[in-house]
Amino acid sequence: MNRPVKCMREEKFARPGEVIIAADEIADIVAGLARDISRDYADRTPILVNLLKGGVVFLADLMRQLSIPHQIDFMHVSSYENGTSSSGSVRIVDDLSCSVWDRDVLIIEDVIDTGITLAYIVNVLQLRGPRSLEVCTLLKKGAESTVHMPIRYVGKVIPDVFVVGYGLDYEESFRTLPYIATLEIVDQP
Numbered sequence: 082m083n084r085p086v087k088c089m090r091e092e093k094f095a096r097p098g099e100v101i102i103a104a105d106e107i108a109d110i111v112a113g114l115a116r117d118i119s120r121d122y123a124d125r126t127p128i129l130v131n132l133l134k135g136g137v138v139f140l141a142d143l144m145r146q147l148s149i150p151h152q153i154d155f156m157h158v159s160s161y162e163n164g165t166s167s168s169g170s171v172r173i174v175d176d177l178s179c180s181v182w183d184r185d186v187l188i189i190e191d192v193i194d195t196g197i198t199l200a201y202i203v204n205v206l207q208l209r210g211p212r213s214l215e216v217c218t219l220l221k222k223g224a225e226s227t228v229h230m231p232i233r234y235v236g237k238v239i240p241d242v243f244v245v246g247y248g249l250d251y252e253e254s255f256r257t258l259p260y261i262a263t264l265e266i267v268d269q270p
């Protein structure tokens with residue numbers, strides 16, 4: 082579903098623009114990440130902690146490519162209240178259902194922009210005593226403002242632009258696009 086949607090705060094419309102990662106390239110990236118993770122966690126059973134809601138499509142594809150036993154759990158975190166700029170404040174809307182004490186935890190994230198969300202979650206989970214804690218993100222923006230922290234697995238570094246598709250939304254639209262595209266703001270629908 083890629084027809085334009087009305088922007089909430091202004092008399093403009095948003096629609097997917099240029100495709101920056103095609104579906105087959107996404108599949109290759111996900112397969113590569115799954116190979117690396119399966120190799121690195123060969124003798125372990127990690128918990129993949131998925132950050133809702135943007136990361137759900139990525140997780141669904143990634144977990145089916147892993148050749149190691151693993152568990153999944155979800156955390157619903159909100160940082161963007163609306164629109165395309167980070168509010169800078171992070172809120173746990175729903176917490177994990179399992180304990181991560183003494184477990185190998187791998188956070189599965191869709192995109193790291195400022196890194197504020199991730200830094201917050203890493204701190205929260207670190208306090209719960211995991212055996213190990215690493216991060217896997219499909220996309221990472223190359224912005225200067227990004228909070229500095231080690232990311233073990235990065236699918237692809239992209240320019241500092243707002244993107245939609247493959248789980249990523251603009252005001253809840255465009256998550257189901259099979260590719261990742263920039264967001265275009267236009268005057269007419």
Ligand code: IMP
Pocket residue numbers: 132135160161167190191192193194195196197198199242243244245249250251
């Ligand atoms: P950060 O805290 O600035 O790194 O933002 C992280 C969260 O904001 C991501 O997990 C996404 O859910 C959302 N986000 C950041 N950039 C984009 C984007 O380009 N498109 C859609 N969502 C985004």
Ligand code: MG
Pocket residue numbers: 132133134135136190191192
């Ligand atoms: Mg996210």
